[in-house]
Amino acid sequence: MSEFKLLIGGKLVAGAKSMDVINPATEEVVASCPRACEAQLNEAVAAAKSAFPGWSATPIAERKKVLNAIADAIEANAADLARLLTQEQGKPIGDATGEVYGTAAFFRYFTMLDMPVKLIEDSEGKRVEAHRRPLGVIGAIVPWNFPMILMAFKLPPALLAGNTVVLKPAPTTPLTSLKLGELIKDIVPAGVVNIIADANDLGAALTAHPDVRKISFTGSTATGAKVMAGAAGLLKRITLELGGNDAGIVLDDVNPKEAAPKLFQSAFQNSGQVCIAMKRLYVHEKIYDEICDELAAIANNTIVGDGLKQGTQLGPLQNKMQFDKVKELIEDSKKHGKIIAGGDTPEDKGYFIRPTIVRDITDGARLVDEEQFGPVLPVIKYSDADDAVARANASPYGLGGSIWSSDPARAYALAEKLDSGTVWINKHADLAPNIPFGGARMSGLGTELGEEGLAEFTQLKIVNMAK
Numbered sequence: 001m002s003e004f005k006l007l008i009g010g011k012l013v014a015g016a017k018s019m020d021v022i023n024p025a026t027e028e029v030v031a032s033c034p035r036a037c038e039a040q041l042n043e044a045v046a047a048a049k050s051a052f053p054g055w056s057a058t059p060i061a062e063r064k065k066v067l068n069a070i071a072d073a074i075e076a077n078a079a080d081l082a083r084l085l086t087q088e089q090g091k092p093i094g095d096a097t098g099e100v101y102g103t104a105a106f107f108r109y110f111t112m113l114d115m116p117v118k119l120i121e122d123s124e125g126k127r128v129e130a131h132r133r134p135l136g137v138i139g140a141i142v143p144w145n146f147p148m149i150l151m152a153f154k155l156p157p158a159l160l161a162g163n164t165v166v167l168k169p170a171p172t173t174p175l176t177s178l179k180l181g182e183l184i185k186d187i188v189p190a191g192v193v194n195i196i197a198d199a200n201d202l203g204a205a206l207t208a209h210p211d212v213r214k215i216s217f218t219g220s221t222a223t224g225a226k227v228m229a230g231a232a233g234l235l236k237r238i239t240l241e242l243g244g245n246d247a248g249i250v251l252d253d254v255n256p257k258e259a260a261p262k263l264f265q266s267a268f269q270n271s272g273q274v275c276i277a278m279k280r281l282y283v284h285e286k287i288y289d290e291i292c293d294e295l296a297a298i299a300n301n302t303i304v305g306d307g308l309k310q311g312t313q314l315g316p317l318q319n320k321m322q323f324d325k326v327k328e329l330i331e332d333s334k335k336h337g338k339i340i341a342g343g344d345t346p347e348d349k350g351y352f353i354r355p356t357i358v359r360d361i362t363d364g365a366r367l368v369d370e371e372q373f374g375p376v377l378p379v380i381k382y383s384d385a386d387d388a389v390a391r392a393n394a395s396p397y398g399l400g401g402s403i404w405s406s407d408p409a410r411a412y413a414l415a416e417k418l419d420s421g422t423v424w425i426n427k428h429a430d431l432a433p434n435i436p437f438g439g440a441r442m443s444g445l446g447t448e449l450g451e452e453g454l455a456e457f458t459q460l461k462i463v464n465m466a467k
Contacts, residue, residue, distance in 0.1 A: 007181030009047035010190025024090040024316040025306040025350045036196040044194035048137040048164035051191030056162035064111040071107040073183040086307040090315035106152035109433035132458040134162030136213035139206045144170035145273040153448045154216045161457040167195045239446035244399025247392035251405040252284035260294030266428035272375040276400040276429045282388040288381045292359045299341035299355040316351040323351035326374030337361025393419045398440030402428040
């Protein structure tokens with residue numbers, strides 16, 4: 001295993017301290033990771049601030065060449081990055097490989113966008129133009145469930161817009177980000193991208209730093225609230241992609257055998273550690289028993305194990321804190337429902353929980369009301385579709401949701417009533433770089449991806465000229 005370094009001001013440097021990164025499948029140390037101190041954070045911000053005038057003045061065509069070169073570097077090292085991602089995050093190697101190539105694709109997508117001057121008015125008396133200008137230094141904070149692809153929600157649009165960046169990955173999954181820093185050190189001008197790692201102790205300092213003009217954060221709602229508070233003093237821009245408790249609503253005209261595999265994948269991808277995973281499933285009473293039986297059968301046949309082993313379909317929970325939380329929710333669910341698949345944890349090492357299906361449970365139970373962020377799905381019976389939508393909307397979260405029906409018009413009518421940032425019909429958790437993504441209510445603030453996501457990394461500047 002290569003030695004990992006921080007990237008500050010175009011140089012690979014050792015951390016002031018170090019910390020171990022644990023493989024969640026084995027509970028063994030993957031690597032010793034450099035850990036930045038606050039002084040190094042300040043150095044990274046200073047480097048980004050110093051690089052900003054030159055980078056923002058660089059023609060957008062040249063900035064696009066840099067993004068494509070980063071994508072080339074990611075693809076050229078995809079096998080190594082994917083293996084490292086599996087070792088630190090736990091996901092199966094096939095999923096990790098897909099995430100790495102998806103990351104490169106996101107970088108390439110943003111090279112297809114531009115920020116042209118928009119003409120608002122050109123009349124006899126005046127000409128009014130709308131310009132998009134970069135903000136300055138961006139603080140990008142990335143979580144542990146998708147360390148690479150969620151980085152690619154932030155870094156490419158920030159760079160394309162002409163900003164410079166200080167990237168901070170999660171403490172339990174810093175290695176792929178640091179490896180990326182090694183790969184792009186000679187691709188990106190010094191100071192334009194800086195990558196540091198911490199032990200969850202530098203987020204507040206980064207958020208409140210007077211030279212950071214925007215924070216782009218993906219993580220829990222509780223931490224997002226702290227980010228918002230930390231940014232408030234300087235009125236700095238924030239984009240928050242936070243927790244969710246996505247509901248799926250299955251109507252009575254669905255074929256259980258056809259729908260169940262899609263529903264299962266919607267809930268259990270990445271062992272349920274997906275912000276937009278289906279986290280509660282409302283099923284019409286007419287097909288409730290069949291759907292439960294089909295989901296249980298799939299869960300019981302799913303291969304859970306080390307992501308590096310051939311045939312593994314679901315890996316472990318990423319860290320012990322999340323592992324313990326999900327186990328607690330499973331134990332609590334026994335009081336409110338019936339476990340018909342899973343519910344157990346292997347005796348061997350690793351943060352493994354088999355995919356768990358809980359039926360005969362309803363709103364008010366912790367597993368239904370809270371975000372489990374793990375491989376457990378509560379299946380809730382309903383009789384009236386409008387009532388199911390009302391129950392789905394009763395959550396304080398509003399990230400995503402889905403309606404499942406053989407009648408598209410019927411599904412669409414209900415989708416319009418579902419209060420969430422994204423509503424899918426006959427699918428769930430489908431994202432693409434060109435489709436704007438953001439949450440409602442306590443699931444977030446602002447938008448990522450697409451042209452709207454790019455605009456969030458800019459200041460709108462109006463030039464209003466008299467003729």
